[in-house]
Amino acid sequence: MINITQLDPAQAWSLYQPESPDGWTLRQAAHLYRRGGFSANREQLEQALTLNPGEAVHQLLNSAEESVSQYETLAKTMLATGNANNLSAWWMYRLLQTADPLREKMTIFWHGHFATSAEKVTDPQLMYHQNQLLRSNALEDFGSLLHDISRDPAMLLYLDSATNRKAHPNENFAREIMELFCLGEGNYTEQDIRELARCFTGWEVRANRFRFNRYQHDKGEKNIFGQSGEFDGDAGVDLVLAHPAGPEFICRKLVKFLVVDEPVPSVDLIAPLARQFRENGLQIGPIVERILSSKLFFSNDAIGRKIRSPIEFSVGLLQSLEVTTNYFELSKRLADLGQKLFFPPNVKGWDGGRTWVNSSTLLARANLVQDLLDREETRFAGGGMTDLCDKHELHRPTEIVDWLQTMLLADELSPEVRSGLVRELESGTDPRERRLRQVVYLMCTLPEFQLG
Amino acid sequence: MTLTRREFVGLSVTSSAIYGLNSKAPRFLVNAAEEAQKQDRVLVVIQLSGGNDGLNTIIPFHHDEYRKNRPELAVPADRVLKIDDNLGFHPELTGFAKLLEAGQLAIVQGVGYPNPNRSHFESMDIWHTCQRKSGQRHDGWLGRTIDQLQNDPSSDASALHLGQQKQPFALTSQQWRVPSVRSLEQFRLQGNKNGQAETIKKLVATSRPKSNELLDFVQSSTTTAVDVSQRFKEIGKTYQSKAVYPKSGLGKKLETVAQLIDAGLRTRIYYVEVDGFDTHAQQAPAHEALLREVGGALSAFTTDMIGQGQGDRVLSVCFSEFGRRVQENASAGTDHGTAGPMFLAGPMVKAGLIGEHPSLNDLEQGDLKHHTDFRQVYAGILEQWLKVESKPILDGVYDPIQIIKS
Numbered sequence: 099m100i101n102i103t104q105l106d107p108a109q110a111w112s113l114y115q116p117e118s119p120d121g122w123t124l125r126q127a128a129h130l131y132r133r134g135g136f137s138a139n140r141e142q143l144e145q146a147l148t149l150n151p152g153e154a155v156h157q158l159l160n161s162a163e164e165s166v167s168q169y170e171t172l173a174k175t176m177l178a179t180g181n182a183n184n185l186s187a188w189w190m191y192r193l194l195q196t197a198d199p200l201r202e203k204m205t206i207f208w209h210g211h212f213a214t215s216a217e218k219v220t221d222p223q224l225m226y227h228q229n230q231l232l233r234s235n236a237l238e239d240f241g242s243l244l245h246d247i248s249r250d251p252a253m254l255l256y257l258d259s260a261t262n263r264k265a266h267p268n269e270n271f272a273r274e275i276m277e278l279f280c281l282g283e284g285n286y287t288e289q290d291i292r293e294l295a296r297c298f299t300g301w302e303v304r305a306n307r308f309r310f311n312r313y314q315h316d317k318g319e320k321n322i323f324g325q326s327g328e329f330d331g332d333a334g335v336d337l338v339l340a341h342p343a344g345p346e347f348i349c350r351k352l353v354k355f356l357v358v359d360e361p362v363p364s365v366d367l368i369a370p371l372a373r374q375f376r377e378n379g380l381q382i383g384p385i386v387e388r389i390l391s392s393k394l395f396f397s398n399d400a401i402g403r404k405i406r407s408p409i410e411f412s413v414g415l416l417q418s419l420e421v422t423t424n425y426f427e428l429s430k431r432l433a434d435l436g437q438k439l440f441f442p443p444n445v446k447g448w449d450g451g452r453t454w455v456n457s458s459t460l461l462a463r464a465n466l467v468q469d470l471l472d473r474e475e476t477r478f479a480g481g482g483m484t485d486l487c488d489k490h491e492l493h494r495p496t497e498i499v500d501w502l503q504t505m506l507l508a509d510e511l512s513p514e515v516r517s518g519l520v521r522e523l524e525s526g527t528d529p530r531e532r533r534l535r536q537v538v539y540l541m542c543t544l545p546e547f548q549l550g
Numbered sequence: 551m552t553l554t555r556r557e558f559v560g561l562s563v564t565s566s567a568i569y570g571l572n573s574k575a576p577r578f579l580v581n582a583a584e585e586a587q588k589q590d591r592v593l594v595v596i597q598l599s600g601g602n603d604g605l606n607t608i609i610p611f612h613h614d615e616y617r618k619n620r621p622e623l624a625v626p627a628d629r630v631l632k633i634d635d636n637l638g639f640h641p642e643l644t645g646f647a648k649l650l651e652a653g654q655l656a657i658v659q660g661v662g663y664p665n666p667n668r669s670h671f672e673s674m675d676i677w678h679t680c681q682r683k684s685g686q687r688h689d690g691w692l693g694r695t696i697d698q699l700q701n702d703p704s705s706d707a708s709a710l711h712l713g714q715q716k717q718p719f720a721l722t723s724q725q726w727r728v729p730s731v732r733s734l735e736q737f738r739l740q741g742n743k744n745g746q747a748e749t750i751k752k753l754v755a756t757s758r759p760k761s762n763e764l765l766d767f768v769q770s771s772t773t774t775a776v777d778v779s780q781r782f783k784e785i786g787k788t789y790q791s792k793a794v795y796p797k798s799g800l801g802k803k804l805e806t807v808a809q810l811i812d813a814g815l816r817t818r819i820y821y822v823e824v825d826g827f828d829t830h831a832q833q834a835p836a837h838e839a840l841l842r843e844v845g846g847a848l849s850a851f852t853t854d855m856i857g858q859g860q861g862d863r864v865l866s867v868c869f870s871e872f873g874r875r876v877q878e879n880a881s882a883g884t885d886h887g888t889a890g891p892m893f894l895a896g897p898m899v900k901a902g903l904i905g906e907h908p909s910l911n912d913l914e915q916g917d918l919k920h921h922t923d924f925r926q927v928y929a930g931i932l933e934q935w936l937k938v939e940s941k942p943i944l945d946g947v948y949d950p951i952q953i954i955k956s
Contacts, residue, residue, distance in 0.1 A: 258831035263880035270830040270885070273669070283672045284683065288915060291668075359764065403764060434736065436716065443715055444825070446671055453716040455768055456730035457775035458737060464750070465740040472741075514756045522749075536743070543750050545758075545768035 107367050110394040114151050121396075122151055124504050129401045132508070132550045133356050134158045134390050135199025137414035140490060140505065155391040159237065159383060161198040177223055182216035185225060186439045187429040193413050194425070204236035204386065205229070206409060207355050209439070210447035212247050212279060214256040216440045224252040224306060225440050240348065240380035241339050244279065248335050249301070249308040257445065260303040264316035267295040274445055275338055285343040286323070293320040297334030339380070345372040349385060356389050358403045359451035402508030405454050406550040408435035411463060414550065415470075415542065418505040419486060420479040423470055431469065434462035455548065467542040471535045483534035495523040499537065507546045515544065591935055594807055594820045594851070594866040595692070596800070597718065598844065600828030601670065602870035603837060604890030605918070608657060608907065609638050615910035619877040623833055623884070633657075637907060642838045645845025646893065653901040654852055655893060656953055658927055660908040662889035662920025666872065670828065670886070673871040678720035680925055680944050691928060692819055693723030694943045695936065699818055700726060707778065709819035710810070712803045718821055727774040731782075734806060738779045751776050785813035792857025796846040800824050804851040812858050818936070827870060831881035844868065852895050861897045865935050865954075868893040869924065875916055889920035892927055898935075900955050926951045 116122045127146040131138035134155065138146070146154045169192050176184040196202045209232055216225045228250050235243035247253050248271075254260055259271045272295035276286045300315030301308070310331075320329050322337050329337065338344070349371040353363055375385050394400055406414065412428060412435070415421070432438050436459045437448055448454075470476055478486035492498045499519045503511060511519070523537050541547055610616050611627040613636070630638030631647040639647050649655035667673045672683060679687045689697075696708035711717050711730040721728040731737050739747055754772045758765060789809045795801040803822040810817065824844060829836050848866060855864045873890030889908050908918040929950035932940040941947055 258881055258883060260831070261881055266877065266880040268830055268879045268881045268883065268885065270828075273886070277669050277671075283667075283669050288668060403762070405764065405768065433714075434732070436714075444670075449716060452764075452767060455771050456711070456717050457727075457771065457778055458714070458730045458732045460768075460772055460775040461737060461739060461779055468739075468741045509760070512756065512758050512760070515753055515758075518753050518756065539741075540749065540753060543772070544753060545765055545772055548768045548772075549764060 105367060105394065105399075107370050110367060111370050111388055111392045113391055114393045114396045116151065116396075122147065125401070125508075126151065126396055127154065128504065129396070129508060130154060130158070130390065131199070132406075132410065132414060133203075133395070133404075135203055136193060136410055137417040139417060139420050151396060152391045155387055158200045158390070159387050161200065164196065164198050173226060177226060180222060182220070182222040182225055182440050183430070184426075185216070185222050185229075186432070186441070187426045189229070189439045190413070190429040190432075191425045193409065194416055200386070201233060201236050204382070205233045206439075207352070208232040208236055208243070210442060210450075211351065212253060213442035213445050213447035214250075214252045215442050215444075219252045219255050221306065222440075224255070228252040229440075237383040237386060238381070240375075240382055241336075243382075244275075244339060245332065245335055247279075248275065248331065251303045251306055251308055254301065254303050254308070259298065259301065261314075262295075262299050262301050263314045264296070264299040267292075267299045267316070269295045271295075271298055272334075275335070278446055280338050280347060281341055281343045282347045285341065285347075290322050293322045294334050294338070296320050297322075297329045298331045301331050345375040345380070348380075349375055352385060352389060354450070356386070357395055357400050359405055360403075402546075402549045404550050405451055406548055407448070407450060407454060408432050408437035408459070408463070409439070410550050411435065411548070412466060415467070415506070419483075419538070421470070421476060422480075423473055423476040427473070428466070428470065431462070431466045435459050435466060436462075460548075463548070464539075464543045467539050471539055482531045483538065484531050487534065495520045498523060498534070502538065502541055506541055507544075508549055509546060511544070511546060515546075590816060590818060590863065591937075592811060592818055592820065592860075592864045593931060593936060594804070594822070594864065595720070596844070596848065596866060596868045597821070597823040598827050598840075598868055598870035599670075599674075599823055599825040600870070601673075601872045601874055601886055602827045602840075602890055603829060603833065603884055604870075604873035605876065606833075606837060607640055607643070607841065608633070608659065608891050609640060610636055610907055610910060611638050612636055613910050615876070619910075621878070622882045623878045633903065637903070640838070640841050642842040643845040645842075645847070645849035647845075648849050649852060649895055650901060654897050654899060655895050656899040656901055657903050658892045658894070658922060658951060658953070659903060659905040660889050660918070660921045661869075661892045661924050661927060662872070662918075663923055663925070664920075666888040666917070666920070668872065668886040668888070670871055675719055677869065677871055677924060678718060680928070680946075685945075687719075689722045689724050690718070690720035691943055692720045692821070693726075693728070695932065695938060696721075696723050696728070696819065697725050698938045698943070699936065706781070706816040707774070708817060709821065710815075710817050711821045712806055713821075713823050715823055715825070718823070721819075721821055727771050729774055729778045731778075731806075733802075734782055734809070737782055739776070747776050747780055785810070785815065789813065791854050793850040793854040795850045795854075796843065798843040798847060800843050800847040801850065804847050805854075808851060808854045808858070811855065811860055811864065829874070829883050830879065830885060831883040833878075833883040848893075848895055852897075856897060865894060865896040865898060865931070867895075867927075867931065869927075873918060876910065876913060876918060877916055888914070888917040890918075892924070894927075894931075894953050898954055900952055904951060904953070922951065923948060927953065930954070 124143050127143045173188055176188045193202050214228060219225055231246050257271045259268055262268050269291055273291050277283050296316045300311045302311050317328055319326055346368050350368050371385055378384055436454060442448055479489050487498055492501050519537055523533050526533055609625055609630050611630045617624050629641045632638040646655055678690045680691050681687050692709060700708040707729050709721055709728045711721055711728055714732045717730050789812045795805045807820045826840055855861045869892050870890055872886060872888055874884035874887040878884050905922050925944045925948040928944055929940040929948040930953040932938050932943055933950050934954040
């Protein structure tokens, strides 16, 4: 096993080319889909095995153009209600239906990165607009993304920057663009924040649109990162983009999101990615492709070494077992698990990792699955769990438990836990369908299922 | 270190059985049990997230600099609730004024730390861990406290977090998993299958030879979750509050804390949060509502605890990650600042103002200078209230502020 803290960085990010067939099995394919998407059903996993890992990653990055009209029509209906909770359900539906899972996954990444909450931005239209902005830039140019988000009305409202006058500039946006969006704490001074805040004076939101009010803009000279000039807001954003700390900050966050929760990777390990990101002009897609097709990504130091987010937990379960259900009810429950889409907890977004897990969220995870399994609308491959088993020609209890393990878990269960589940399936007087559902429920409450 | 807390319910039943049987149980046993419970002092931490504007909480209403820097936001002198000739509470803090009048509120002024950081997240981490970013942050100050307080794995959890947000870093312990509880109603396993919880517990507790740290963490957290949910099923049925709690988020949380204390839970530390203090724009209405919420809830909680006969063993403390800039900004709000007041409530506190109001004439980068380190307040809480040695917890020697009546 590779030790992530002592890994040779060049090796770690080199292309994964398995030398034997057991280096590219359903386990690795499922891992790729869990991270580069949410999960996959059996057919999708088997299809991936007809490619090599690099090709499978390439396919994720180059998914066929989605027919978006169905989502847009649905979004209009949701927006007409004026209730952002409906927007959460809408996105949940899109995550489950999408033909472009990596783009959705990365849209969630940027939603957490440029966190904006409908709790404060009460017009769902603005939240939807931001969501589209994040989606269309999710794998493209980070510079354009940052420029766009800096003028995004939802963002400006969220960071109290709907008015910004030159007399006493509001520092909130200037602070967060450096601390949370681009550089990380410690890479700038309080003076840089105050000067950058002056660049953004005159930036306003009027009637839900960005507007530049030149009468309120401070045209004077500013001094930021040791450079002086009569910088305006866009020039300020460019200065932040040119700061040397930026690429490492973003790449580190991508590695945490896509590869491992812990331990914290060394500066050396991130360096090759940061260098490539800087040299390619901050293009996101190629970095994501390199991460997902790397040796480190497919190693045992990455597989099963992340705690599933509530979205990965729920959407993953549904996709793996070909489930359809009531998406409104499902998305309502996500708040109890700690991740309600369009409602991140604060401007830092979701911290992820161990913070997903506490006694309340774990009980909520178990209860979400219980509710899903009890719900009349819930279907597995169009029928019951019995039908799903029939479809995949699973008969013996051991076959069923092992199939579920492959579909749901990153790592194999210990023999004792496995036989405990087999016993649940074999024994008892409940009808078979009920016992099957009980096994799915128990599997989802296991510590192993919380890891992805 | 094992984190399994099986038999946990069993032991709690033993101690309540002693109370229940006090006419028949040997008197010395009853006394010992009562004494033990009495000594189990409780700390309730209330985190004001976002950076509370201390200057509009404890207001230097006569000060010229205050009026000059706050043309929009200054509270008129005739509206403040006067503490003395110079300082007063924000008019919405009637709850605090009432507590002070009853001798149940201490106000520690000018609290902060050297070389202040104005990032919410960084500053909060400093308050939670007592470590700067360069230091090793493995656990929080309260996590280290419960490592000292708890040595019996079968007892109730030493600390509980009430709330929906992620768990505060302050509660991270090397040895224990602190439960987070959103509400008592939500905190249970659904489903009507008999023995479901036992089945889960058995499968979860089964050993995993190929485990890793992350898996261990989820495993022990799951065991804690199921254990605590089973314990909670039995409690809270007899509680009748002795005060009217405001119908706010904090009011509900503190009422739940009261219910748990009343139920005889052996938990020593409760942690709750109120968010929204990051008032960069249109501060006045938001800040007013928050102060009303905090003052109302804390005053109701203190009254309730006294009414339940628990007052003498409960201390509450409010803190925020920083105060705000002296000069308001152009959005009728305030930006991130530094020093601010902390509040301690309960019948045992040394009531009144502690320390001077930070000077408005001697600012640093437009911010108030602190004169009291927050770790001095922590040291007071640890040494005088929880009766544990503060040095290992705070990673240094801090002169404790006298916060408890001598």
